[in-house]
Amino acid sequence: MIRMENLTRTFGEVVAVEGLTLEVDEGEVFGFIGPNGAGKTTTTRMLCCLIKPTYGTAFVKGNEIGKEPDALNIRRIVGLLPEAPGLYERLSSYKNLDFFAQLYDVPAVKRRERIKELLEMLGMWKRRDEPVNTFSKGMKQKIAISRALVHDPEILFLDEPTAGLDPRAAKTVRDFLSELKQEGRTIFLNTHNLVEAERLCDRVGVINTKLIAIGSPKELKERFWGRTTVVQLKKLSPNVVAAVKALPFAKNVRTEDNSLLIDLAKPEDENSEVAEVIIRSGGEIQFMSELKHTLEEVYLELIGG
Amino acid sequence: MRIGKSWIVAKKDMAEFKTNKYIIFTILLMPTIMGVIVPISYFLPIQFFAEEDSGPPLDIKLTTNWNLDNHTVYRGNYINASFQNMEIFSSVIEASLVRNSTLRFVVVSNSILDNVSLEYSIITNSNIYNLKSREGTVVKDSSIVTEESSERKEITLTMLNFLLFFYMIIPAVIPTFVASYSFVGEKNNRSLEPLLATPTTDLELLTGKMLSIFVVTMAATWVSYVISTVLVNTLAFPLLGHYPLPNALWIIGFLALAPLFCILSISLNVMVSSKVTDVRASQQIGGLIVLPVLVFVFLTFAGPAFTSAWMMGIYCVIFLVIDVAVVFLSTKVFRREEILTRWK
Numbered sequence: 001m002i003r004m005e006n007l008t009r010t011f012g013e014v015v016a017v018e019g020l021t022l023e024v025d026e027g028e029v030f031g032f033i034g035p036n037g038a039g040k041t042t043t044t045r046m047l048c049c050l051i052k053p054t055y056g057t058a059f060v061k062g063n064e065i066g067k068e069p070d071a072l073n074i075r076r077i078v079g080l081l082p083e084a085p086g087l088y089e090r091l092s093s094y095k096n097l098d099f100f101a102q103l104y105d106v107p108a109v110k111r112r113e114r115i116k117e118l119l120e121m122l123g124m125w126k127r128r129d130e131p132v133n134t135f136s137k138g139m140k141q142k143i144a145i146s147r148a149l150v151h152d153p154e155i156l157f158l159d160e161p162t163a164g165l166d167p168r169a170a171k172t173v174r175d176f177l178s179e180l181k182q183e184g185r186t187i188f189l190n191t192h193n194l195v196e197a198e199r200l201c202d203r204v205g206v207i208n209t210k211l212i213a214i215g216s217p218k219e220l221k222e223r224f225w226g227r228t229t230v231v232q233l234k235k236l237s238p239n240v241v242a243a244v245k246a247l248p249f250a251k252n253v254r255t256e257d258n259s260l261l262i263d264l265a266k267p268e269d270e271n272s273e274v275a276e277v278i279i280r281s282g283g284e285i286q287f288m289s290e291l292k293h294t295l296e297e298v299y300l301e302l303i304g305g
Numbered sequence: 306m307r308i309g310k311s312w313i314v315a316k317k318d319m320a321e322f323k324t325n326k327y328i329i330f331t332i333l334l335m336p337t338i339m340g341v342i343v344p345i346s347y348f349l350p351i352q353f354f355a356e357e358d359s360g361p362p363l364d365i366k367l368t369t370n371w372n373l374d375n376h377t378v379y380r381g382n383y384i385n386a387s388f389q390n391m392e393i394f395s396s397v398i399e400a401s402l403v404r405n406s407t408l409r410f411v412v413v414s415n416s417i418l419d420n421v422s423l424e425y426s427i428i429t430n431s432n433i434y435n436l437k438s439r440e441g442t443v444v445k446d447s448s449i450v451t452e453e454s455s456e457r458k459e460i461t462l463t464m465l466n467f468l469l470f471f472y473m474i475i476p477a478v479i480p481t482f483v484a485s486y487s488f489v490g491e492k493n494n495r496s497l498e499p500l501l502a503t504p505t506t507d508l509e510l511l512t513g514k515m516l517s518i519f520v521v522t523m524a525a526t527w528v529s530y531v532i533s534t535v536l537v538n539t540l541a542f543p544l545l546g547h548y549p550l551p552n553a554l555w556i557i558g559f560l561a562l563a564p565l566f567c568i569l570s571i572s573l574n575v576m577v578s579s580k581v582t583d584v585r586a587s588q589q590i591g592g593l594i595v596l597p598v599l600v601f602v603f604l605t606f607a608g609p610a611f612t613s614a615w616m617m618g619i620y621c622v623i624f625l626v627i628d629v630a631v632v633f634l635s636t637k638v639f640r641r642e643e644i645l646t647r648w649k
Contacts, residue, residue: 011646045645048502049641050498050501050502050642050645051642051645051646052642072506073504075502075503075504076504078502080498080499080502082498082502083497084495084498085369085495086494086495086496086497086498086499086500087494087496087636088321088494088496089494090321090325091317091320091321091324091326095317095320099313099317100499100503102313103310103313103314103500103503103504103505103506104503105504120499131324144499147499148499232517238596257307
């Protein structure tokens, strides 16, 4: 659905995005994570044909960015939620959405229907005639999301959709995005919220001007730490540690308080043997579990925190 | 370019203008000042002086059937006659033209007298131009047009044309206010990015935004024009004896020059808007740039422009060329790439 080929953008001497090459499949939720100034927004702007790349190119559903009439076709099939809601504050939410629906050539008969559907889904239909400047930040964000969806786009670009929202509003937005994911819509999500990315995204790309890593959250975690089994013992003895270290498949055996941490290639097959060796060496097992790394740890490992 | 897309943008902008009290105030203020206060302050004093005269020339239409030249007539009754270089005694003249003559004991009505000496006569319902003397003569319900009053009328007509300059300020000034809200306001509100993400071209968006400003500005300008035309005609009629507006200069001014001024001002303000982040700064800088440019150009050409419709037409062509150049430059500024990467 989206294909980037050595996508690069510079602003004078400053390199904002360098050599991005990646693909996003149809129906995939792809998360772009990275620090401020990493080039996430610049990438989104290039893919939405708002700015042109300096080098390289990208294709959105077969249309090449930065070229007419492809750029117009791309803008027709994508919906953008920018970092700031950017609504017309003096106009009502209905007029805001109606204006964009007209620009996206939504037929007059379908416009009201679509706006009603979106505002009802987000619980804003009753306040459709009130000016936007009377709304809370969360409400504005809901209207902005509705605006991005008013023409029923095939691809949705979301730039920090829950940034600055209170937990309740953020949850509403996240739940709504989950529904969109269920619909099979292709979503390109820029976020700082790693829990959100882990929960929503099929794959994530970690970017800091360049693409540092890409994969599903699970793949990324495994790539850095493999799979680790944690064995909590009643008492840790040198015999037990030595016995486990002697196992040929046990890698990077280390201790932490009364626990043993063992990197295993296939824990499903190897855990029982580990347990057996520990018991034979006189160890008393209290718990045995898999060490869960978070995407945040992956991110900090990659970006350097 | 799809004008329908531009019109959608223009309608949205105008809906926003309606909710902005500053824009409403500006749009209402200009026609009030220019349409009401300026004509009153211009023509009320003139009307006051005009009352000292015997009134405006009467609308007298003559059909002269026969001519008398270089004669002396005595005790005659004349209707629809034309006299020149005559001495007329003890006669009655009606609906006639009398030039370069002397009239003694003559009763004249519904006639035009030019360069005449009157002695012991009665003149009613007539226009008298260049009266040489009026010994013992009664003039009733007539207009005596002196050289001084003619001069005043000339001045009045010249002033009337110069007044047009003030009305050209309206289409130049209103865009500095409205454009600042339209462009800088949208930029500050960060609503440009979603707008730029829509399947519209840069030119369609720019045209839409310019169109909204153009429509409200020209509406205010033309309302001013209608109000001032009514007022000027009411106030100038006693002096001129006819309704001076609309005349060719004003029609060209309001229908051609004012829109050209408006487009120029909007385009200059688009360029200003790209460099500032504050609405008020945009208004101030916009005013500082637009007004001197207009005043300079206007004063350079103003003299000849006010004298004839042809010169006014040439003046419009000059502004059309300037407009094309400035609009072209504004389209260079209003590009997605520029807006998102270079606009402050």
